[in-house]
Amino acid sequence: MSEIKNPETKSKKSRKLARRQESNILIKNFAQISNVNLSFGDLTVLVGPQGAGKSLALQWLKIALDGRQVVEALRSAGQSTDRSDILIDLIFGTGMASGWNSESTQINFESSRINLRNISKRGTGKEQLFFVPAHRSMLISDGWAAPFQKLGPDTPVVARLFSQNLFDRFSGKDAGTLFPVEKRLKKEIREKIDAAVFHGGKVGIEEDQQHSRRLRLVHGDMHLPFMTWTAGQREFTPLLMGLYHLLPPTQQRKREETNWVVIEEPEMGLHPQAITAVMLLVLDLIWRGYRVVLSTHSPHVLTMLWLMRRLKEYHARWQLVCQAFDVKLQPMQAVAKAALEKDYRAFLLEFNSEGKVNSVDISDLDPSSEDERIAGWGGLTAYSSRFADAVRDAVNESER
Structure with a gap:
C-alpha cells in the first residue's frame, strides 16, 4: 500500500525551504564596506583580497543571529556594553568603533534592521551560529585555550567565544584522546583526516613536566608539544575540536539550537589532500542540516563548489560525489545524495574605484x-x- 502524504506537512516543508533560501544580510557603510549584500545557500563561500571585509561581514551575521548571546557573554566577563562605541570595539576589536557612522551605517538581516540599541535583543541567548575564526592556532599557542574573560578587547568576540569553547572541551571529562575518536566523525572522514593531517598520530591532553595539562601529538615514543607540530596540524586541530561541538556523539544529527556554521579560511596551512578532507566534512555538516558559510583564499575550495554545482546541474549520480572525494560508496551514500540537493553560492567582496568594498554574486x-x-x-x-x-x-x- 502506498504511503499517503499529508499535504499540509508538504506545504510546511516548502515554506521552510523558501525561508532558508531568502536569508540574506545587507551591510552598508561600515568600516571599509560600502555595500555588501549576501544571500545564503546551504553552502556559501566568500572570496576576495586581503582586507576586503569578509570577516566583518561574517561577524555581522553572527550578531544578527546571536546578538543576545554575545552581549550576555561580554557582561558575564564584567565588561560594560551600555555605550555604543564601546560595544562595537568589544565585538569587532579595539578601534573598530570608528567604522560605525550613526547616519550612514545600515545593517539588515532578512527584513530586520540591526542597530546598536537592539543587538542585545537579537536571538534567544542560545547559540544559533557557531563561528570558527581565522588564526585559531593563536588561541592555543601554548597548547591550552584561554577562557573568554582572559582574552582582552583587542580580540574580536567571535574568537573569544571560540576560545571558550576549546577551553571547555580541553577541560572536560572526555579530553583524553581528542583524535581519533570513534563515533565522533564518520569512519571514512576520520580516515581521510588521519591520512592527510596526522599520519597515524594521536591528539590528546597530557600533563607536562610542570604537571600542567597541554595538547600533545603522540607518534610512537614521541610526545610532541603544540608548537612543534606542523603549521597545518596547528591550524587544523582547533578547527576540528570546534566542529566536534556540532557533531553530537548520539543519534542526533546536529545540535538542536544551532543551524549555522561559519568557518574562516579552512585551508590555512593545509595541503590540498587535507583541504579535500575538510570539504568532505563540510558536506557532512550540510547533510546534518547546518547551513555553512566559508571564507577562503583557496582555489581548491571553489573547485569543490564548482564540482557540486556542475554535478547538480547535470543531475549526476550520487556515486560521482563519492568518486570525486575518493570515499567508499555505501557508507557515504546519504551524504552524497544530500549534497546533490543542496544550494551552493559564492560571492566576491571587491574594492571599488574609491577603495570601498562591494559584493558580487559569482x-x-x-x-x-x-x-x-x-x-x-x-x-x-x-x-x-x-x-x-x-x-x-x-x-x-x-x-x-
Whole structure:
C-alpha cells in the first residue's frame, strides 16, 4: 500500500525551504564596506583580497543571529556594553568603533534592521551560529585555550567565544584522546583526516613536566608539544575540536539550537589532500542540516563548489560525489545524495574605484563567462591563467 502524504506537512516543508533560501544580510557603510549584500545557500563561500571585509561581514551575521548571546557573554566577563562605541570595539576589536557612522551605517538581516540599541535583543541567548575564526592556532599557542574573560578587547568576540569553547572541551571529562575518536566523525572522514593531517598520530591532553595539562601529538615514543607540530596540524586541530561541538556523539544529527556554521579560511596551512578532507566534512555538516558559510583564499575550495554545482546541474549520480572525494560508496551514500540537493553560492567582496568594498554574486563559477570576476572565480584563478598565458606566448615566440 502506498504511503499517503499529508499535504499540509508538504506545504510546511516548502515554506521552510523558501525561508532558508531568502536569508540574506545587507551591510552598508561600515568600516571599509560600502555595500555588501549576501544571500545564503546551504553552502556559501566568500572570496576576495586581503582586507576586503569578509570577516566583518561574517561577524555581522553572527550578531544578527546571536546578538543576545554575545552581549550576555561580554557582561558575564564584567565588561560594560551600555555605550555604543564601546560595544562595537568589544565585538569587532579595539578601534573598530570608528567604522560605525550613526547616519550612514545600515545593517539588515532578512527584513530586520540591526542597530546598536537592539543587538542585545537579537536571538534567544542560545547559540544559533557557531563561528570558527581565522588564526585559531593563536588561541592555543601554548597548547591550552584561554577562557573568554582572559582574552582582552583587542580580540574580536567571535574568537573569544571560540576560545571558550576549546577551553571547555580541553577541560572536560572526555579530553583524553581528542583524535581519533570513534563515533565522533564518520569512519571514512576520520580516515581521510588521519591520512592527510596526522599520519597515524594521536591528539590528546597530557600533563607536562610542570604537571600542567597541554595538547600533545603522540607518534610512537614521541610526545610532541603544540608548537612543534606542523603549521597545518596547528591550524587544523582547533578547527576540528570546534566542529566536534556540532557533531553530537548520539543519534542526533546536529545540535538542536544551532543551524549555522561559519568557518574562516579552512585551508590555512593545509595541503590540498587535507583541504579535500575538510570539504568532505563540510558536506557532512550540510547533510546534518547546518547551513555553512566559508571564507577562503583557496582555489581548491571553489573547485569543490564548482564540482557540486556542475554535478547538480547535470543531475549526476550520487556515486560521482563519492568518486570525486575518493570515499567508499555505501557508507557515504546519504551524504552524497544530500549534497546533490543542496544550494551552493559564492560571492566576491571587491574594492571599488574609491577603495570601498562591494559584493558580487559569482555563484555560476562559469569559466566561459564574459564577466572576468565569475570566469576567474573572484580572482583566485586569474593569476594562474596569466602565468599559463605567459608560458604559451613564450612557446609561440620560440617557434617563430
